Amino acid sequence: MKAALIISLAILAGAADARDLPRCDLMNGNAVGQWLAQDHGGGIVSFLSGGYDQGFSGTSLRIVACPSQQSVSIGVSAGNIPDDGSGYDVYDEVSIRFDELLSSSHQYTPEDVATEMAAISPSVIVETDLARQPCACAVAYPFSGSWEQRFQRQPWH
Numbered sequence: 001m002k003a004a005l006i007i008s009l010a011i012l013a014g015a016a017d018a019r020d021l022p023r024c025d026l027m028n029g030n031a032v033g034q035w036l037a038q039d040h041g042g043g044i045v046s047f048l049s050g051g052y053d054q055g056f057s058g059t060s061l062r063i064v065a066c067p068s069q070q071s072v073s074i075g076v077s078a079g080n081i082p083d084d085g086s087g088y089d090v091y092d093e094v095s096i097r098f099d100e101l102l103s104s105s106h107q108y109t110p111e112d113v114a115t116e117m118a119a120i121s122p123s124v125i126v127e128t129d130l131a132r133q134p135c136a137c138a139v140a141y142p143f144s145g146s147w148e149q150r151f152q153r154q155p156w157h
Contacts, residue, residue: 024135034062037136040102043067045136048076060123061094063113066137069130070110075123093120 021037024047037047043066050059058078064071076094079087097120101108108116110126118124 020139021136024139026135034135037139039136039140043141045134045140046098047134047136049073050077059091061091061098062134063098063110064130064134064137065110066134066141069128071127071130071134072110072113072117073123073125073127074114074117075121078123088122090121 021039024037025035026033033051034047034049037045039045044063045066046061046063048059049062051057059076061074061076062071063074074094075088076091077087077089094117097116101113101116110128114124114126
């Protein structure tokens with residue numbers, strides 16, 4: 001197991017002032033966006049993403065390990081408009097489990113987090129090489145990870 005892959009959820013002091021992260025809240029013209037960015041320390045950020053687009057609405061909790069360019073996206077709510085019965089809302093359960101993972105002394109890889117969350121959410125996706133740096137990473141950890149060379153630290157908004 002590579003150290004860079006570990007989402008060590010032991011809380012460490014983050015580099016960002018919490019007042020800076022709201023500038024990452026954004027919505028585009030299709031009512032799709034991201035909001036509530038949080039720095040959990042140790043290179044880990046999270047934010048909610050989603051919205052309404054082309055007859056579908058949904059929200060995901062996105063957890064990103066900034067230095068390793070890995071993320072886990074957990075669907076917390078979804079539904080077609082009009083509701084065809086395919087919707088779900090597991091925000092509270094996912095939030096509770098994420099808080100438990102954060103307070104645990106165990107170190108979780110993105111795959112471990114995905115396995116934990118798949119027991120709650122029908123939609124869990126692991127990305128192991130993010131092509132774009134999330135704004136929360138750029139704000140909270142402006143000099144961390146290989147994005148410094150590979151992506152010239154360009155936020156994706």
